[in-house]
Amino acid sequence: MKYDMVLDPTPGRKAFLLGNEAVVRGALEAGLSLASTYPGTPSSEIGNVLHAVAKKAGVYFEFSTNEKVAMEVAAAGAASGIRSMVFFKHVGLNVAADAFMSTAYVGVRGGLVVITADDPSMHSSQNEQDNRYYAQIAQMPMMEPSSPQEAKDMIKEAFEISEKLGLPVLFRMTTRVNHMRGVVEYGELVKGKPKGRFEKAPSRYVPVPSNARGMHIRLLKKMEEAEEMASTSHLNRVEGEGDVGIITSGAAYNYVADVVEEHGIRARVLKLGFTHPFPRARVREFLKGLKTVVVVEELEPYMEKELRAMAQVEGIDIRIHGKMDGHFPRHYEYTPEVVKRGLNSALGLNLPVGGVKVREITVPSRPPVLCPGCPHRATYYAIGAVLRAKKIRDETIFTTDIGCYTLGIQKPYEMADYLLCMGSSAGAACGFAKATDQPVMGFAGDSTFFHACIPALINAVHNRANMIFVVLDNRTTAMTGHQPHPGLPIDGLGDEAPALDIEKVVRGIGIEHVEVVDPYDIKETKAAFRRAVEHNGISVVITRRECALIMDARNRKAGIFRKYDVNQDMCTRCYNCVENFACPAFYRDEEGGVHINPYLCDGCGVCSQRDVCPFGAIEEVKKE
Amino acid sequence: MRPYGIVYAGVGGQGVLTASSIVGEAAIRRGLNVVMSEIHGMAQRGGSVVAEMRIGNARSSIVPEGEADVILGFEPVEAYRVAHKGGENTTVIMSTDPIIPFTVSVGKETYPPVEELVGALQEKFRVVTLSAVGLARKAGNLLTANVVMVGALTALPGFPLDREEMMEAVKVRVPPRFVEVNLKAFELGYEEVSRCL
Numbered sequence: 001m002k003y004d005m006v007l008d009p010t011p012g013r014k015a016f017l018l019g020n021e022a023v024v025r026g027a028l029e030a031g032l033s034l035a036s037t038y039p040g041t042p043s044s045e046i047g048n049v050l051h052a053v054a055k056k057a058g059v060y061f062e063f064s065t066n067e068k069v070a071m072e073v074a075a076a077g078a079a080s081g082i083r084s085m086v087f088f089k090h091v092g093l094n095v096a097a098d099a100f101m102s103t104a105y106v107g108v109r110g111g112l113v114v115i116t117a118d119d120p121s122m123h124s125s126q127n128e129q130d131n132r133y134y135a136q137i138a139q140m141p142m143m144e145p146s147s148p149q150e151a152k153d154m155i156k157e158a159f160e161i162s163e164k165l166g167l168p169v170l171f172r173m174t175t176r177v178n179h180m181r182g183v184v185e186y187g188e189l190v191k192g193k194p195k196g197r198f199e200k201a202p203s204r205y206v207p208v209p210s211n212a213r214g215m216h217i218r219l220l221k222k223m224e225e226a227e228e229m230a231s232t233s234h235l236n237r238v239e240g241e242g243d244v245g246i247i248t249s250g251a252a253y254n255y256v257a258d259v260v261e262e263h264g265i266r267a268r269v270l271k272l273g274f275t276h277p278f279p280r281a282r283v284r285e286f287l288k289g290l291k292t293v294v295v296v297e298e299l300e301p302y303m304e305k306e307l308r309a310m311a312q313v314e315g316i317d318i319r320i321h322g323k324m325d326g327h328f329p330r331h332y333e334y335t336p337e338v339v340k341r342g343l344n345s346a347l348g349l350n351l352p353v354g355g356v357k358v359r360e361i362t363v364p365s366r367p368p369v370l371c372p373g374c375p376h377r378a379t380y381y382a383i384g385a386v387l388r389a390k391k392i393r394d395e396t397i398f399t400t401d402i403g404c405y406t407l408g409i410q411k412p413y414e415m416a417d418y419l420l421c422m423g424s425s426a427g428a429a430c431g432f433a434k435a436t437d438q439p440v441m442g443f444a445g446d447s448t449f450f451h452a453c454i455p456a457l458i459n460a461v462h463n464r465a466n467m468i469f470v471v472l473d474n475r476t477t478a479m480t481g482h483q484p485h486p487g488l489p490i491d492g493l494g495d496e497a498p499a500l501d502i503e504k505v506v507r508g509i510g511i512e513h514v515e516v517v518d519p520y521d522i523k524e525t526k527a528a529f530r531r532a533v534e535h536n537g538i539s540v541v542i543t544r545r546e547c548a549l550i551m552d553a554r555n556r557k558a559g560i561f562r563k564y565d566v567n568q569d570m571c572t573r574c575y576n577c578v579e580n581f582a583c584p585a586f587y588r589d590e591e592g593g594v595h596i597n598p599y600l601c602d603g604c605g606v607c608s609q610r611d612v613c614p615f616g617a618i619e620e621v622k623k624e
Numbered sequence: 625m626r627p628y629g630i631v632y633a634g635v636g637g638q639g640v641l642t643a644s645s646i647v648g649e650a651a652i653r654r655g656l657n658v659v660m661s662e663i664h665g666m667a668q669r670g671g672s673v674v675a676e677m678r679i680g681n682a683r684s685s686i687v688p689e690g691e692a693d694v695i696l697g698f699e700p701v702e703a704y705r706v707a708h709k710g711g712e713n714t715t716v717i718m719s720t721d722p723i724i725p726f727t728v729s730v731g732k733e734t735y736p737p738v739e740e741l742v743g744a745l746q747e748k749f750r751v752v753t754l755s756a757v758g759l760a761r762k763a764g765n766l767l768t769a770n771v772v773m774v775g776a777l778t779a780l781p782g783f784p785l786d787r788e789e790m791m792e793a794v795k796v797r798v799p800p801r802f803v804e805v806n807l808k809a810f811e812l813g814y815e816e817v818s819r820c821l
Contacts, residue, residue, distance in 0.1 A: 016648045016658065123663055147659070147683065180685045181645075181660040183652055254683040262626075336688035355690030356714075358707040359744040364733035366635065366701075366725040368671040578730055584670055587729035597724075599766075 003052040009189050017184040019177045020045035022148035023087075023115065024053070025186065026155030033082035033110070033192035034060045036070040036492075038451065039480035040089030041124040042178040043117035047087070047492075048481055055493045058191060062492040063483050066422070066451040071096035071114070075103045078112035078168070079205060080196030083159050087115035090131045091421065095452070097134070103168050104138045105215040106205050110196060111159035112168040114140075117178050120251075120298045120333035126402070126421065128331065130299035135170045135276035139219050141226045142170040142276035143235065144250045148182040154235065154273060156187075161229060161274075165222050170276070174298065176251040176333060223277050231281035235273030238286060242266030244347060245286060245293035247303055249275055252296045255339040263351055265343070278306035287318055294346045295322035298334050321346035369407065372585045373548030373604035375519045376405045376472050380413040381581050381612070382525040383441070383470075390533055396439040397432045401425035401453075403445035404479045405472050412582050415443065423452025426469060430456060433465035439533070440467040447477035447485040449502060454509070460538050461510045468532045471502055472519075473544040482550065506540045513539035520545050520604065522611035552602050562603025563621040566594050570617035581612045627682035628784050629691045630777070632675040633706045634698030635723045639770030642797065643696075644675040646774050650785045650793035651679050661685040670726065672702055676709075679784055695749070696777055698756065698770065699723050704741045707748075714749045717776050717817065718742065719756035719769065752776070752820050759812040765802070768809035775813025781821070787814060 005015050006025045017025065023046050027035070035054065037047045047063065054061035060077075064070035067088045077084030086096075093100065093116045100114065116134070119125040135142035143158050145151040151173065158169040203211050230236060240260060248256045249272040260267050270286045272279070287293060295304040304322040311318060323330050327346040329338065340351040370377045387393040400406055400416040401424060409416035418428050429442035444453050449471050460467060477483040484490045484497075491497035506514050513535045515528045525543060532539040555561070566577075571594055578586045578594055585600035586607075596607075598621070608618040630647065634640040641662055651658040660677040676687045690711035697703020697718040710716070720738050727733040745751050754776060760769035771794060777783060778790045791807060798806045 014652055016645070016652050018662070175663070176661060176685065179662045181648060181658075181662060182685070183657055183659075254685070258682060258684045258688075335686050336684055353689070355692075355708050355711045356748045358704070358710070358748050361704065361736050361740060361744055362734075363701045363704055363741075364725045364728045364735055366670065366672045367727070368636075369726050371670070582726075582730065584726040584729070587724060588731065 003049045006049060007053055007056060007189070008186060011186055011188050013186045014183050015186065016181055017148050018045055019148045019151050019173065019180050021049055022152040022184045023155055024049040025184065026152035027085050027113075028057055028059070028189055029152070029187045030111070030156040030159040031083055031190040031192040032059050032085055033194065033196070034074060034077035034084040035086070036062050036064045036073040037087050038064055038067045038070050038092060039477050039483045040092050040117070041480055042119055042175040043087050043089050043115065044480040044483070045178075046115070047483060051483065051492055051494065058194060060493070063485065065486055067092035067096040068099055071099040071103070074112060074114075075099060075108070075168075077196065078108035078110045079106070080198045081109040082193050082196035083111045085113045085115065087117070089125065090116050090118040090129055091125060091127065092116075093131055093134055095422065100134070101138050102207055104140050104219055105207050105212060107166040108162060108168055109166070111162035113155060113158045113162060113171050114168050115171045115173060118172060118174045118299070120174055123175055126419070128299060130302060131170075132172055132275065132302045133300065138170070139223050140168055140170045140276070141165065141230070141274070142172055143273055144172045144275050145177055145273065146250055146253045147177065148180060149184050150273065151177060152184050157235065164229070165226055167222055167226070172250070174251050174333070227277035227279065228281070230274040230277055230279035233274045233279070236279050236282050237271055239269045239271060240267055242268050243291060244268070245270065245290040246296055247272065247283070247293060247307065248296040249273065249303065250298060252298050252334050252339065255334055255336045256296050259336060259339050259343065259351065265349070272303065275303065278303065278310070280310050283307065283310065284314070284316075287316060290318060292319045292321065292347070294327070294343065295320065296328065296334075296339060296342065300330065367410070369410070369584050370404065371548050371602075372583050372600050373551065373602035374404070375474055375543065375545035375548065376408065377581065377583065378519040378522060378606050379470065379472055379525065379543040380408050380415055382519065382522050383415065383529050384413065384580070385611070386526050386529040386533065392439050392533070396441055397436065399425045399428040399432065399440065399442040401444040401448045403448055403472070405443055405445055408443065412580055422448055423456060426453040426456030426460065429467045429469065430460045430463065430465040433460075433467045434463070442467060442469045444469070444471060445478070446471060446473040446475065446487050446502060450486045450500070454505065457506065457511065458509050465538060466536065467538055469538065469540045471540065471542045473502060473542050474547040475544070476547050476550060478547045478549070482547065502542055511538055511540050513537065514542070516542045516544055518545050519543040520606050522606065522609050526611065548602055548604060555603070562605070563596070563598050563601050564603065564605060564608055564618055565596050565598070565621050567617045567619050568593060570615050572615050572617070574615070577607050577613055577618065581607055583607060627678040627680035628693050629687040630677045630679075630694045630696060631687055631692045631706050631709045632677070632696045632698070633702040634673050635702060636671050636673050638673070638698045639767070640673045640675055640698055643770040643774050644677055646771070646790070646793045646797045647677065647777070647785070649797055650789045653793065654785060654789055656784065657681060659683065659685040672705065674706060693782065694777060694780060696773055698773055700738045700741045701735065704745065707745060710749050715780055716745050716749045716751045717773065717780070718745070718751060718753050719773060720753050721755055721757040752817055754813070754816045756813070759816060760809055763805055763809035763812055765805045765809070768806050771798070771806045771809040772813035775810035776817040779814045779817035779821070
């Protein structure tokens with residue numbers, strides 16, 4: 001199996017692991033018993049690995065309905081005395097935040113590690129919030145690894161620290177660490193306890209005001225203890241010697257270390273891995289004899305502010321450079337170039353930056369597109385046709401959600417007008433239905449529907465919002481790599497599980513106009529949307545067809561290779577297929593003839609329907 | 625030793641990450657340090673894919689601009705797109721088979737002539753071109769074009785791993801029933817570049 005290498009029992013073995021794979025290995029070396037998540041890039045592979053190996057490793061693992069539920073499941077695991085881990089992307093912690101905050105108050109018995117995967121540069125996210133501040137709001141110890149090896153080793157420490165303090169530990173990673181591959185040396189695998197036991201102690205676990213007041217005082221005391229631990233931790237170490245100091249953490253450390261070494265900069269580098277509480281004693285010691293210190297960290301000036309506050313309180317006379325005096329940027333991920341430019345600016349150095357410039361040629365962009373065969377394309381195509389015929393296409397407000405179907409923002413579909421977060425398609429649709437007289441249509445995928453749409457749909461029913469809600473049900477969590485969700489008959493361990501029926505759920509909350517259609521059947525899909533548009537009040541259309549990538553993989557295995565092509569004698573070059581259906585397998589030759597690229601066509605055949613090609617010119621390629 | 629930098633650039637579905645993982649596997653087997661960056665973004669099918677790798681004493685998995693020893697371009701435009709990673713001693717190995725982006729097929733953008741891209745790169749770098757798809761077809765399976773590129777990379781003077789080590793890594797990293805055809809693809813890529821140099 002693809003991920004079995006993380007189960008290799010041989011200590012000392014070296015493997016080329018992704019940061020996310022290394023996290024799982026570290027947890028298995030720490031005696032993990034329970035793990036939960038909701039998939040989100042850049043953390044997704046942690047879940048993929050556990051989905052593949054948890055059962056063999058004797059770990060309970062689940063894909064929870066959403067991050068808040070995942071957080072609560074893992075907190076209960078830790079309260080029962082077993083080592084538990086919960087992980088999600090940075091914005092997932094927003095969803096989990098309510099539970100997360102209280103977990104610091106009630107504390108843990110078994111170790112609890114909460115992994116946040118931040119996404120500087122927003123490779124696959126709607127923002128680049130810096131989740132290190134969550135450690136401050138919640139009063140929680142925090143660690144930040146810089147490489148896969150460190151991620152693996154630090155996870156073990158995180159569990160130890162969590163149990164010593166009786167607090168969860170926030171484990172903050174970023175895309176360049178989650179998706180960095182490096183050499184990882186294995187330690188011993190340790191089998192976790194299969195089950196825990198919950199010892200009742202309401203004064204400890206139930207933060208009603210009278211209990212919570214005491215909890216807050218205890219938490220603040222624990223944080224003093226945590227600061228001492230951080231100050232003496234080997235995770236906060238000094239490298240090199242010089243009159244200039246550099247304080248750095250996470251991925252930024254990698255660039256600093258390489259630049260300092262390669263250019264022979266005489267600098268003393270404090271590499272922080274245990275970053276909350278800010279290890280003041282350690283930093284105080286580090287600053288001795290230095291006249292200048294530069295803070296190099298991605299995103300917000302978290303360490304820089306701590307350092308400046310500390311210098312002010314303690315009257316330390318030192319020049320501090322970083323983002324707050326304009327030498328380093330506060331946005332996007334760092335690179336060796338960003339670090340060199342920043343050091344040049346802060347220290348008056350002259351490090352060379354950049355490669356050679358090649359003659360400028362305008363090259364085409366290559367944005368991600370809905371795949372050939374994607375059922376969402378068929379859904380968008382059918383809806384566009386219906387709304388144009390009703391002359392309400394431009395007037396309709398399309399609220400969208402987080403998933404592949406967000407690509408509906410692209411031409412020619414252009415059905416993504418408003419997006420906030422997971423589930424906002426439904427909540428914002430309620431708002432637009434009340435705030436305007438425009439038609440409103442919301443889009444969410446099946447996994448997103450379970451994640452956060454149901455409360456908003458209940459809201460729509462109760463408050464009589466007039467809207468159409470579309471569930472693009474492709475039978476998987478596609479964008480993050482095809483993880484299961486509550487609508488599928490399989491769970492996180494790979495066992496058979498009860499599959500919830502989306503239609504029954506929406507009918508159960510009181511929505512009466514509900515239709516389920518196969519979007520591959522354009523005619524039927526159009527008919528369903530015509531009925532939905534004509535319906536007064538809330539209506540739900542579930543367009544159900546499995547993700548094309550899953551179908552493709554199955555066909556490849558079975559040796560089925562269906563292809564379509566354009567019959568040039570029948571094609572009138574109306575270009576409806578290229579311009580309105582817009583499957584990426586279509587292309588025009590230099591004379592204007594339309595063809596289908598056989599390497600891209602996945603044989604779905606949707607384009608051969610008269611609703612796409614009215615001239616019947618698109619035909620299946622006959623096998624010779 | 626200065627780390628050896630490789631930038632792999634192609635299109636989703638071309639097997640760019642599999643190719644880079646073969647090189648990583650070989651480096652580990654030799655006992656060399658290796659770090660690599662992969663970016664798994666939104667629905668990547670049809671989107672640009674870049675992997676950056678450094679073999680040797682490096683912590684940063686991003687190849688600094690100017691420090692790529694090799695740009696391994698699985699597609700002409702994608703090779704050009706990462707040219708800023710190149711410096712004075714960079715070799716570009718480029719497969720000349722274009723993959724036309726959808727933005728071009730619908731007539732919104734244009735794909736420049738491949739010779740023009742090669743010409744611009746040649747002004748600054750040593751450039752070796754080959755048809756990975758053609759060689760993969762010759763090997764017997766179009767899906768081995770990525771391993772053709774790995775073979776081509778291995779033939780470069782200065783590449784820190786030798787041919788046998790790389791072939792062992794191919795065997796480990798591809799499914800058992802495709803080992804033979806991939807080794808053939810590797811050989812074809814290797815020979816093609818050896819001949820050009």
